[in-house]
Amino acid sequence: MANTACFIIVGRNDIPIYEAEVGSAAKREDAAQLHQFILHAALDVVQDLAWTTSAMFLKSVDRFNDLVVSVYVTAGHTRLMLLHDSRNEDGIKSFFQEVHELYIKILLNPLYLPGSRITSSHFDTKVRALARKYL
Amino acid sequence: MEEYPEELRTPPVSLVALFGYAELHASITKYLHSQQPPINALAFPDFSQISLLLAHDDQISRTSSFRDPLSVSDSASPIPSRCGGILKRDWLLKHRTKVPALVAAFFPSHHIFGDPTQWLQVCSDLDSLKSVIRPKNIKLVVVVVQSSPHEDISDDRLVALRKRAELDSKYVLFFNSSIVSELTLSLSRLASAFAELALSYYREEGRRIKSRIEKRSSNSLDLNVRYCFKVAVYAEFRRDWGEALKFYEDAYHSLHEMIGTSTRLPAIQRLVEIKIIAEQLHFKISTLLLHGGKLIEAVTWFHQHKTSYEKVVGSTEFIFLHWDWMSRQFLVFAELLETSSATGQSLTSSNQGTAEISLTEFEFYPAYYYQLAAHYLKDKKSALELLLSMSEIAQEIDSSSASITPSVYVGQFAQLLEKGEAITLHSITDEEYTRYTISEAKRVQDSLQIIAWLKRSYESFTNLKAQRMAALCAFEVAREYFDLADPNNAKFFFDIAANLYRQEGWVTLLWEVLGYLRECSRNLDALKDFVEFSLEMVALPVTSYENSGNLRNKNYGPGGPATISGRESIHQEVFTLVCREAELLSSTEGSGFKLATDSPLHLEIDLVSPLRPVLLASVAFHDQMIKPHALCSFTLSLLSHLPLPVEIDHLEVQFNQSTCNFVIRNSQRPLWASASNTVKSGSQVENAPLLVLVPNNWLRLTYAIKSEQSGKLECLSVLAKLGPLFTICSRAESPAAMEDLPVWKHENRVESLPTKDPVLAVFGQKATQVDEPEPQVDVSLGASGPALVGEDFAMPIVVTSKGHAVYSGELKINLVDVGGGGLFSPREAEPFSLESHHVEICGIDGAEGNNESESETGSIKKIQQSFGLVSVPYLKEGESWSCKLEIKWHRPKPVMLFVSLGYLPHGSEANTQKVHIHKSLQIEGKMPLLISNRFMLPYRRDHLLLNRIKPAPDSEDVSSLPLNEKSVLVVSAKNCSEIALKLVSMSIEFDDEQGETSCLIQQGGGCGDSPSSANLAPGEEFKKVFTVIPTTRTPKLGLGSIHLKWRREGGNITEAYVSTKHKLPEVNVEASPLVMSLDSPPYAILGEPFTYAVRICNQTQLLQEAKFGLADAQSFVLSGSHSNTVSVLPKSEHVLSYKLVPLTCGEQQLPKITLTSARYAAEFQPSAVASSVFVFPSAPQAEKAISTSK
Helix, strand or coil: CCCCEEEEEECCCCCEEEEEEECCCCCCHHHHCCHHHHHHHHHHHHHHHCCCCCCCEEEEEEEECCEEEEEEECCCCCEEEEEECCCCHHHHHHHHHHHHHHHHHHHHCCCCCCCCCCCCHHHHHHHHHHHHHHC | CCCCCHHHHCCCCEEEEEECCHHHHHHHHHHHHCCCCCEEEEEECCHHHHHHHHHHHHHHHHHHHHHHHHHHHHCCCCCCCCCCCCCECCHHHHHHHCCCCEEEEEEEHHHHHCCHHHHHHHHHHHHHHHHHHCCCCCEEEEEEEECCCCCCCCHHHHHHHHHHHCCCHHHEEEEECCCHHHHHHHHHHHHHHHHHHHHHHHHHHHHHHHHHHHHHCCCCHHHHHHHHHHHHHHHHHCCCHHHHHHHHHHHHHHHHHCCCCCCCCCHHHHHHHHHHHHHHHHHHHHHHHHHCCCHHHHHHHHHHHHHHHCCCCCCCCCCHHHHHHHHHHHHHHHHHHHHCCHHHCCCCCCCCCCCCCCCCHHHHCHHHHHHHHHHHHHHHHHHHHHHHHHCHHHHCCCHHHCCEEECCECCCEEEEEEECCEEEEEECCHHHHHHHHHHHHHHCCHHHHHHHHHHHHHHHHHHCCCHHHHHHHHHHHHHHHHHCCCHHHHHHHHHHHHHHHHHHCCHHHHHHHHHHHHHHHHHHCCHHHHHHHHHHHHCCCCCCCCCCCCHHHCCCCCCCCCCHHHHHHHHHHHHHHHCCCHHHCHHHHHHCCCCCCCCCEEEEECCCCCCCCCCEEEEEECCCEECCCCEEEEEEEEECCCCCCEECCEEEEEECCHHHCEEEEECCCCCCHHHHHHCCCCCEEEEECCCEECCCCCEEEEEEEECCCCEEEEEEEEEEEECCCEEEEEEEECCCCCCCCCCCCCCCCCCCCCCCCHHHHHHCCCEEEECCCCCCEEEEECCCCCEECCCEEEEEEEEEECCCCEEEEEEEEEEEECCCHHHCCCCCCCCCCCCCCCEEEEEEECCCCCHHHHHCCCCCEEEECCEEEEEECCECCCCEEEEEEEEEECCCCEEEEEEEEEEECCCCCCCCCCEEEEEEEEEEEECCEEEEEEEECCCCEEECCHHHHCCCCCCCCCEEEECCCCEEEEEEEEECCCCCEEEEEEEEECCCHHHHHHEEEEECCCCCCCCCCEEECCCCEEEEEEEEEECCCEEEECCCEEEEEEEECCCCCCCCCEEEEEECCCEEEECCCEEEEEECCCEEECCCCEEEEEEEEECCCCCEEEEEEECCCCCEEEECCCEEEEEECCCCEEEEEEEEEECCCEEEECCCEEEEECCCCEEECCCCCCCEEEEECCCCHHHHHHHHHC
16 A cells, blocks of 8 residues: 555546545645646656557666656546556556546547546546556 | 765766976876876876875875764664764865875986995885885886986896885886977876776775675675775776676665664764765766766666655654755756756657666756756755744754864765864764754745756757647746746746647646735735736636535645635635725725725727727628718627626727717716816717626617718727726727637637627728719710721710809819720721821810800810810800810720719818819721722733743732833722711822932823822722833832821811821832734624734743644634744744634634743733624624725
């Protein structure tokens, strides 16, 4: 179980469409404020790395102190980004795959505008449950 | 990195000591420095200073012996150990500056090979040197200095010298300083020997200590670390980087094992010593790896170094020491990366490293390490502040710890005590050490260091084009300035971060940055900026929800969480501040701003303003074209994304035509004193029952305005008044061209249209076009058929007033060539005129109208041949004025006539607009007459013309006429127009005098001296016969031109004739060598014989042979030769005579005769007309009359 984790989904136009602080209590409160800033900064690496590999799971694309950024790039170039201090790479990958399936279900909703913010509470509950399960 | 001593930052260099012969030391030292690798030298002038070398050693020994009782008395460890630390601080410096690898003794040659007294002195000096250097295993070189190359060398003394010095023969060198070439050679030999011996010394020393490692590795880790360090340094002396790296790593690993096992020092100081030595060892390892170009290995090693020690925190109370140490690791490595050239090499892959550690891309750049160095220093600052706040004793620490100084060993600290002349070092307790560290930490300005390192990281990421990383660093720099209470610098860097987050639409990050910017504006007392940042914050979409459980774990910036309630509270704060009323001034004093009741606040929102979600104004005109003085409807729609409803006092709608501006006033709001000043006199004021902006809903207002000026009518901006001192001016936008709000573009919300009409929402424009006033004057062009080329065509133009009076009327007349020539086939007629313009305006006559208006007619201003300007006199309502436009065609072609009338309907008003009427008419110009001509040769008289048989190469289709013969010219004129023409006369006139002398042209007989005129109906043709007798032989004879005078049928009798000229083609005049003529009576009588004669005339100077043949005819009985060849003499005539008796009546063909000229190969054949004769059955009556008169 990761102590600190921040999960966001970035749309294909580089705008976050979902944000969640998952994991247990933060160790240092000052660093928690920087979680989304660190994930945003990691896009500098992802935008180059995503086109040089065929893998969807990009592990450890960026590192900040003891926090690591892992990214999962979908076929539509939506990026699932996780800031964590866990070394359980298999769990992180499974977490990404499960959330990806949830995201596909969101996309299948005809009333959902692709690229807009995901405001479904059901989606939020599911993501947090998956975080507790895998991270 | 500058904190490290120089002997640690630079690789070690070999050291030699020079004794004797001081005058040579300068050149030798200089030469040794220039070697690669260089060699350092210690210079001793003479051998009496050998004690100095010894004195240094004794001094060091004395210091060590002085230390022993102290360490023994303080040592409480259960394991007995002879050393008091791991690494001595001055060991490296000693071996680089004091302990040489070898000693060179310089002796003059005459001392060695001279008298015995000097030889004994040499032996004594050598014995002294050996006694000093032998315990240290320092090498010895003896140098014999020769003054001249031819000095005597005694072999016995040389052998004795080697035996005395115990050296091989190769280490007794001869130095010749008299000749330059010999000096260079000697220096080279000397340096080579020095390098070899130094290498040998350092190798032996390393091997000696390595044997200690093998024997005593299980006894003490301290000694193991020390020995590994020494072996590594000796390897560096020998430039054996591989072995040096290996032993540095061995020392590092052994040192790491000492954590938790060593009990020599108190707990805190023990860990500090281990960490400081680990830091130095890692520095050495990184330096060697980077200088070897192994960037990936260096980064990997740093990662292992950080991983090994980041959990070794030590005492939690004094954790700031750990953060300080961690920060220094990152800083030193960043500086190493910057100074190393290994970073320049290209990375093959950005995911390097071993299977255990996966390195990211930015870990190969110094910016990453500067950023984390600042981060750890921030942790140190926080921990120190926490310690100072919790412990009251720590706050009282000041200069009482000044006597503590670094100890003899690396990483240790001791207290200096003075007892008389002796200085002793005493161990200190952990409490004393922590006091010392706290006082040192309080002296350092950590914030400035954090800012400096983050700025370097920001600049480095900016150069790498990693803008998001740079924005993160800018945000951290700004926060540090914010904590330092420096709002100016903080605002600068917050703006950098806000611009990127605003551009990329990251609302969550933008909220945090704007929260800080708001506080900076508050501290800077910038009210406008404060309001702008606050409004931008509250207009952002909601990204956090209060019902989620993760809010309590986060530490937010000054803006707080980005929830609905957070936005509402900021909204209320701002609008309470700026929309305050006079009664509430006292209650808002606590907001921190200096309130000035007479300073208004004005915000401008344009298309690229971040405040566009605050007030978005959309204007759509219902019609794209409107009439002047007519009401025009438009819809004004306002949209706001503020979280709470906003009530507007009044709106001012501004147009490009200022007379159309008007104000929409909220009838429920009080009328401020300043509000009435903004309403201009004469402006339209509308009252609206409610002017409230509901969040995310369009406020639609429909109004009608009247424009009196033509042209473009555009709504520029909408000014919203909120309270007595606050106004927001928003740039008007068209619904058709309105762009989405970037931050609200991807929100899942219901889209609403700015207007209820969907067509207006898609195609609505904020601008419309106002037509010109409707003209009430008629302009008519009275065309009377097609124009004829050559005449002055009259075009009446009539201006009639039908409601407007005409003031300052002006007619513009323009002739334009009709484009698209494919519709009109070009005429083949040749031009009559050499004018450059084919159609031109000849003039305008203002003949009609009353006398009063006729006198006011101005003269025509003829600007061009195809443009004219005419002034129209004043016309009352109902009056008319006309003029005639005379146009002349020089070539048949169609033209477009454009007539434009501009006038003022009201002469007294200056601002009245001009009204324009445009009329156009296409007029086609045609040729009136088509003139053609042809020649007829004499009757029954054939001339042999050589040009017809063999035309000249340069001749065109030119008619040929015989010289001095009468030819007939028939000229035809055909009426091609659609109206009847009256042809007055037709004549031929010569162009020059030459024609008159070379040709004689007469009219045909029978017409009389005064020819009558002919009337030509459309399509009718008129013919006239002329006789032409050329008198001059020339290839090109000009016959002149045909002159026609004509006019329209039925026109005014006073109208002048139109003269048309048509040039006749040139003809070829030549003399004919042979002429054949037929001689027969004009008619014949049945049964009566008549003579049929053929005359052959030779007009040349040569004999001409002619062969003739006569064919039989059924209608005649023939007597004479049928075929023969005759010879015609020069200038003579030959006659062939036949008697013919007609047998039948009527038109009969005479027997056909064929005459062939042998010289010219030409054949004469009379035509059928020439060979026909009419046969009467009896003699006609006229014949009898003639016979009677005879």
